[in-house]
Every structure is written in C-alpha cells, then in structure tokens.
Amino acid sequence: MAIVNLHNVTYKYPLTETPALQNVNLRVKEGEFVAIIGRNGAGKSTLCYTLAGFVPHFFKGELTGSVEVAGMDASKSHLHEWVLNVGLVFQNPFNQISGAKYTVFEEIAFGLENIGVPRDEMKVRVEEAMRLTGISDLADRSPYSLSGGQQQRVALTSILVMQPKVLVLDEPTSQLDPIGAREVFGVIRTMAEQGMTVVLAEHKVEWIARFADRVVALHEGKIILDGTPREVLTSDLLLDKGFGISRYTSAARKARELGLWRQEQLPVTLEEAAEGFALTPNASPKRRCESK
Amino acid sequence: MEVITQNVVYFIVVLAIMVLLFVWAYLTGRMQKEFTTMTWVLIPVAIAINLTIGQIVLVLKLPVYLDSIGTVLVGVICGPWAGALTGALSNIIAGIILDPGWFPWFPVAAVIGATAGVMANIGYFKNWWKVVVTGFIIAVAATIVGTPISILIFGGISASGSSIITAFLLETGRSLMTAVLTTNFIAEPVDKIATSLLAFAILDGLSARYLTRFPRGENAAVEKGQQQVQLIIALVVVALLILFGIYVLPSITSG
Amino acid sequence: MSLNRSFFVPIDSPLHRLNPLTKLTFVFAMIISAFLSVPDMAPALAVLVLLTGFIGKVQRQYRTVLLKLILPAILFMFVMQSVFLPGGETILIQVGRFDVARENVRAAFLTVSRVFVMVSSFAILLLTTHPSKLMADLTRRGLPPQLAYVIISTLQILPQMQAKAQTILSAQRSRGLDTESTFLKRVRAIVPLVGPLVFGSLVEVEERAIAIEARGFTSPRAKTFLYEVPDTRADRLIRWTLVIFTLLSLAARIWLS
Helix, strand or coil: CEEEEEEEEEEECCCCCCCCEEEEEEEEECCCEEEEECCCCCCHHHHHHHHCCHHHHCCCCEEEEEEEECCEECCCCCHHHHHHHEEEECCCCHHHCCCCCCCHHHHHHHHHHHCCCCHHHHHHHHHHHHHHHCCHHHCCCCHHHCCHHHHHHHHHHHHHCCCCCEEEEECCCCCCCHHHHHHHHHHHHHHHHCCCEEEEECCCHHHHHHHCCEEEEEECCEEEEEECHHHHHCCHHHHHCCCCCCHHHHHHHHHHHCCCCCCCCCCCCHHHHHHHHHHCCCCCCCCCCCCC | CHHHHHHHHHHHHHHHHHHHHHHHHHHCCHHHHHCCHHHHHHHHHHHHHHHHHHHHHHHHCCCCCCCCHHHHHHHHHHCHHHHHHHHHHHHHHHHHHCCHHHHHHHHHHHHHHHHHHHHHHCCCCCCHHHHHHHHHHHHHHHHHHHHHHHHHHHCCCCCCCCHHHHHHHHHCCCCHHHHHHHHHHHHHHHHHHHHHHHHHHHHHCCCHHHHCCCCCHHHHCCCCCCCHHHHHHHHHHHHHHHHHHHHHHHHHHHC | CCCCCCCCCCCCCHHHHCCHHHHHHHHHHHHHHHHHCCCCHHHHHHHHHHHHCCCCCCHHHHHHHHHHHHHHHHHHHHHHHHHHCCCCCCEEEEECCEEEEHHHHHHHHHHHHHHHHHHHHHHHHHHHCCHHHHHHHHHHCCCCHHHHHHHHHHHHHHHHHHHHHHHHHHHHHHCCCCCCCCHHHHHHHHHHHHHHHHHHHHHHHHHHHHHHHCCCCCCCCCCCCCCCCCCCHHHHHHHHHHHHHHHHHHHHHHHHC
16 A cells, blocks of 8 residues: 555746656555655755645645645645644754744644644653653753754654654754764664654665665656665666765775675675675785776 | 823724724735744744844944834735734733833834835835835834824833933923924934845845745845935935924924 | 843742733733823832732842833933923922923823833733743633744744854954944944844744644644643632722723813
8 A cells, every 4th residue: 555656746846947856756655664865956855845745735836746645635635634644854953843832841742732632642642752762851851952863853753743644754864963863763763663654865875775665766856766775775876976875885886896896786784795795705805906 | 181181092093993904904814814834933033033133233332223124024025914913022022021111112013014014015125215215104104103102101201212302302392292203203214214224135135935935925026227326316305304304293293 | 132031930929820811910900000090090009019029929030120120211211201391380409401390200200100010010920920821821712822832932032043143243243343433333233243143043934834834833623732721710800800990990080080
C-alpha cells in the first residue's frame, strides 16, 4: 500500500519561471524509510513541503499532477487536515519554537491544544512522546534556553506527539553540532524502526546508507535516481552531477583506479569499506600513484 | 471641565464610527482576509521592531520616536485592520512590560497602522514621494486622534519631551486645545514621514517572492523610474503644509 | 534597555490565587471609575489601589515599579501642569514669571491621581498574574487564540530582539560607528543598526508560520487547554461587586452633576 503517491508533479513558486519540481513521480509504502538527497536548490525542501501539504496550500504558486498522501488529495484537502496526518520538521530548530509557550512541556502540548485533544489525554501523550525522544528532563525549561540539538528534539517531539502517519524531515541536522545531530538521528532511527513512514531529506550519506530503506536523488527538480542506498549512493551519476558522496565511496573509487579495490560494489559506510579492503587479496600497496 | 465633556462626546463619535467600520469589514469578509498565519506571526515581530527601534532611537538621542515602523510594515503588506491591531497591541504590550504609560495611546497607534494600510491599498506606498505623502497623512490622522487623548487622560501635558513645546505655547496665551494640537502637528509629520521612509526602505530590501506570502504583499511592489526631484518636491510641499497648518490651526480651534 | 520578560513574580499570595479575569475586572473597574466618576473619586481609588498592592506579597517589586516608573512620570506631570496650565485665580505662589494657581494644582492633582490608578492597577495585575495563565483563561472565555498567540509570542521575542539590538549596537560602535557626535552622524547611524536587526527577524517569520501551521494553528476544532485556571465562587462574587461598584460610581457622576 502506497501511503505517498506523487504522480507527474510539476510545481512553480509564485513569480518564478523555472519549476522547482518537474514531473516528479514518487511512491512510498507504509512503514518505509526513504531518504532524499540532492544539492542545495535541487528541490529537496520543495518536495518535503509538497508531502507536508505546504505546497501548494501555504506557498500558493502553480501545481500540476496529483499529490496523494495518507488518503488525502492536495487539490481537495485543507492544510489543517493535512497536518493531522503528515508531520513536518525542518532545518532551523530555533524557528520551529512556536513562541506561544514558556516551557518545553507546554510547547509540546501546543499542537494538541490546537487540535482539541482533551486535557487528560494530552498530558499522557506529551509525557509519552518526551520519553520516546529522551527529553523528559527538559520539561520545565524554557524552549529558548536549550541547545540547538535539544531544541530540534523538542520540535521533533512536538510533531510526534500529534501522531502523524507520515513524518517528513527536511535536513533536520544541518544546523546542529555533531552531538546534537547524533541525538536527532537517534530519534529518527527509533521512529523508523517502530514502523513509521519516514521521508528524510539529508546530506549525511553515510548515515542514510546505514539506516534508510531507499534513497531518491533529486537534481534540478527532477528525480534522477531511485533505489536502494547502495545502488544510488555509489552511482557514478552522483559524481557527475556534483552530489556530496560518502568519503568511503570516494576512497574506494580511488582505490579501484589503483587496483586496490576488487569488489564489484563500491562501499558507502565505514564497515563496508573495511570489509571490502579486508577481502582484497595482496593488498600490499604498490605505489603507482604519480607524485604531485 | 468643558473641554473634557467635549472630549467624551468626541470619543463616543469616534468609537461609533469604528464599530460601524468593524461590522462592515467583518460582514464583507475584508477583515478576515488580512489575518493569515503569516500575519499572526508577523505581528509579534513587528511589535518587537517597534519597541526595539524606539529604544535605539532613544540611545541615539534623535528628536523622533520611530516606534511605529513595524506597525506601518504590517499595515502595508497585510492590510489596515492588521496594521491597526499591531499598533494597538504594540502599545498595550509596551504598557505591560516597559511602562504602563504607553497604554492610553493605543488608539493613536491603531490609527497609524490603519492609515498606512488604507494608503497602501490605494497604491501610495510604491515609491519615495508617495511614501512621503503617506507619512504626512498618517501624521494628520495621529494628531486628530492623539490630541483628545492627550487632553483627556494627561491634562494636555504628559511626561513626553514634546510637552515642553505645549507648555511654551500655553505660556504665550494659546488655549489648551490649540497648544496640544499645534505641538502634535509639529512633532508628528517629521516622525511619521521618517517612519514611513524607513519602512519603505525595509520593504524594498525584501524579495518580491517573500512578500507574496503576505495578504497584501503586492502593495509594496516598487514603481521603477522615479526621480529624486519628485521626492524633493514632495518634501517641500509637506513642509509648507506643516507651516500652513501651524498658522491656521489656532484660528480653527478658537473659532 | 529592560530585559524583563514580564513583571510577574512567581510566589503564592491571595492575589496570585485570584482568577485572572477577576484581576482584569478590578483594573477596568478602577480605571473607569477614576476617569468617569465624580472627580474626588480618583484620589480615593488611588489609595485603594495602593493598599491592594500590599495584599499581593509583592511589596518589594511593587515599590520598585512605583519608584522607578510611576512616580517620576507623575511628578513631572504634576509640576508641569501646576505651573503651565492657563487660567486660575487664586495664586498660591509665583515661580519666576509663572503663576501657580490653586485651581490648576487641584486639576493637576486629579489628573495625576487618575494616571496613578490606571498605571498602578495594571502593574498589580501583571505582578501577580503569569501571562500564559491570563491568556489561557481569556482564550477559554472566548478571546481569539490567535490574539493570545500574538501577545505571548511578543513577550518572548522582544527580549531576544533587544539583546540582539544591544549586540549590534556594541558591534557597530566597536567598528567605529558614530552614535554620539553630530546630529547628521547619529541620523546616519540608524541604517546600519536597524538593517541587520529587522531583516533577520522578518525572514524568520515564514519558517515560524510553517512551524505553527504544522501544529494545527489554523485547525477549526475547538481548542483545549493544558492548564485548568481555577475560577472560584469568591472570584465571581468579587467580579460582580466590582461591576456594581463601577455602575454606582457612574451613577454618582450623573446624579451629582
């Protein structure tokens, strides 16, 4: 069952000539964890906004093709119905703080207040969501007094507490330090493992390679690759189009030129690389590299 | 005491007009169109801009307030009702956290936002000289609403700096009403024209694409090909109007 | 620059325990009576408000507000009006070439009492009521939730922007921006100070709008509230008393004039 179904979607922001998305076709199965990669301006954010209903409802502009997510049709539904089914978390943690609340606990309850969840149920759901993301100890702090990583986990919790069917994340760790990024990734992984449908736009390919079920590569508003992490992330096409690729893939590619990598598949993660190099017979480094 | 009774009548008339306008705008749905989520999120930022720039200006010791730039911004790109709400809340919130003395001036702030919105809706926020005209009209509106408040609540002399001018005018034998009206008519245009010009400069720096997210973003679309001469003519005309006003006001209010 | 988030003092007192609407009713009852009732009412109410301030166990903070904010403004107004208001026959004293008439001193005293009642009763409300409790209670009673959002959000954004302004001010000063000398130089200083402050916060608006939309801000369903703000029988009693008091004080004005 496809919970996300984009068919021939082309979209232009208001006052622009070039479409931000062109003929995009994307199906995501329930429970699948799909990662979207692409350079800046490739249309990752636009795709995330489309899945979350903000394109076209919030941004206006011109949308053609059909967008169906969790049984809703973009041309027929309102944004306030959409957000009940699809949760969106994006880059800047600071801008995702509502500003309407003084403590983290209240901040997370904000969405539930808006959609009219009864008080008793609200408290239970907030506490449960905070336990899941490991921020229970921050309950009484002001959201503005937190670190970026903590703020991003609060933003994530504020969305998860609304129990969306699909979770869309637009580079949620790009503005965090390594520790904050690791904490946020930890939560995303838990959600994916619990069977939530997750769509994640992300640069950190080594992490994607380990945990995503599928990777979609966007370039100039078009999907150019769609497949398993290993297929997509080691494709030569990514190199041609200037995508950021795993340093292990680059290393192995170089090693292959030098005859040091004999496997058919290039690696994406450290483990794969280590395994591959370990399997290479006569791995004695012959220095064929021209000196520079 | 007679002045105060006059003022009460005046207030009731103003209030009645506002209620009628409100009902009209509500029933025709004009008001609701101005309040999108973008508007609701912009208003707190605009209020913070009002109060923070107001404080910076105090630090710089300039003879203006510039405490309604945000109000004018909202009025222009969201609409008159949103502008009015921003102005009113700006003063109410300043009353809450800075100094409760701001509170009684909220109708003036509301009128500033509403006037900016109306002027922008008829296309008078699109180039420099039109913005000068808008600033002047805002000042006139602020004077009309501010003078009775000044007299009714603060007895004509409040704790603000311009009260010194009022005191001076009183000493030269003018009536209370004339003195306060003249003071406002000197102080307001300079402030409101500067405010409008700064708001325009800010809007000019924002991308057209970003502005389309707001209900009336097209109000700020800059007209090209204007000359500096127009701006200078507008400033001169406004300066003459102010001088003329100061000369004429006493005879109007005494008669 | 004040970095106060609000005046609120987080302690427990009889005034803190009152329902926010009760305190708001008190504020408006005092203001309406002070301005619209018989003139002599204003000084009496000023005393009443002053005494109320001491039930709240916020004497220290209340005194600070009085001394720092209210008294200077009020004294200035009192002196200026006594000296400069026109007319008046019974001359009390002469200050230079200005006559201080008894009538004007009386008028100034009344105005000052009214302003005191207005400002001081508000201060009491704010000292004893947490802004989010106030907003939650008013929203429950029908205030549009968007308005509550705007007020609380402003209270949180403002200190941040003031801090940013302070940073920009010192940064630009250290780069040699002239904020002290001639008039023209100070005028020119506005742009480098205002620009960085304004553009950054305006660009944030779009993302924050998306973030709160994503959390059901425009949901048409009836809102619920995390906190229950108690509203007791005593609250209702006080509110009705205040309403009746206000009506009586207005009646007194009509009766006596």
